[in-house]
Amino acid sequence: xxxxxxxxxxxxxxxxxxxxxxxxxxxxxxxxxxxxxxxxxxxxxxxxxxxxxxxxxxxxxxxxxxxxxxxxxxxxxxxxxxxxxxxxxxxxxxxxxxxxxxxxxxxxxxxxxxxxxxxxxxxx
Ligand code: HEC
Numbered sequence: 001x002x003x004x005x006x007x008x009x010x011x012x013x014x015x016x017x018x019x020x021x022x023x024x025x026x027x028x029x030x031x032x033x034x035x036x037x038x039x040x041x042x043x044x045x046x047x048x049x050x051x052x053x054x055x056x057x058x059x060x061x062x063x064x065x066x067x068x069x070x071x072x073x074x075x076x077x078x079x080x081x082x083x084x085x086x087x088x089x090x091x092x093x094x095x096x097x098x099x100x101x102x103x104x105x106x107x108x109x110x111x112x113x114x115x116x117x118x119x120x121x122x123x124x
Contacts, residue, residue, distance in 0.1 A: 024111070029119025032112050039104075042123055051102060055123045057081050062097075073099035083117050090116065 033042060039051035046053055052068040059082070063075035077097050079085050089096045090113050092106040107113050 024114030024116065024118030026115070026118040026122050029115035029117070032107070032116040033119055035107070036104075036116075039102075054120065057123065058083065058086070058121050071099060071101040073097050074101075083121070086117050086120060087113055 036051075036054070039049050040054045041047060041049055042054055044055045046055065048065065048068045052065040052070070059080065062077045062079035062081060063070040074097055077100075079089075079097070081089075085096070090107050093100055093102045093104055094106075107116070
């Protein structure tokens with residue numbers, strides 16, 4: 001590998017790690033959550049709606065909120081909802097969990113997802 005391809009690789013790695021670790025703004029993320037709120041409650045006592053309750057979702061095992069009828073794709077995914085997994089799921093639900101039943105195409109904007117996840121981190 002020559003110097004040019006090495007430095008290109010370093011640049012690429014820097015871009016990837018910046019987007020993965022970008023710290024979001026939770027206050028902005030509360031606004032992004034409007035797109036989820038039709039289906040998801042964000043309060044401890046809010047129960048389930050069309051989708052499972054998202055209070056305390058960060059750190060939770062996928063498909064385990066009591067009383068919600070999940071797809072088998074979700075319950076058998078084995079995912080723990082870390083920030084990174086949430087980022088991948090919200091970017092493209094059908095890619096991370098093929099066959100899951102969340103009727104949502106995803107949010108392609110990296111900053112909006114980072115803000116939203118910073119907000120989800122506050123729901124505890
Ligand atoms: C139109 C309704 C709808 C919208 C809008 C929606 N969801 Fe969902 N969501 C669902 C359903 C239904 C499921 C259950 C999927 C399954 O069981 O396969 C789900 C599951 C999830 C899960 C997995 C939770 C768990 O307990 O494992 C997360 C995380 C999630 N949604 C986040 C979001 C976020 C963040 C948004 C907004 C960007 C959003 N959803 C928008 C309906 C929706």
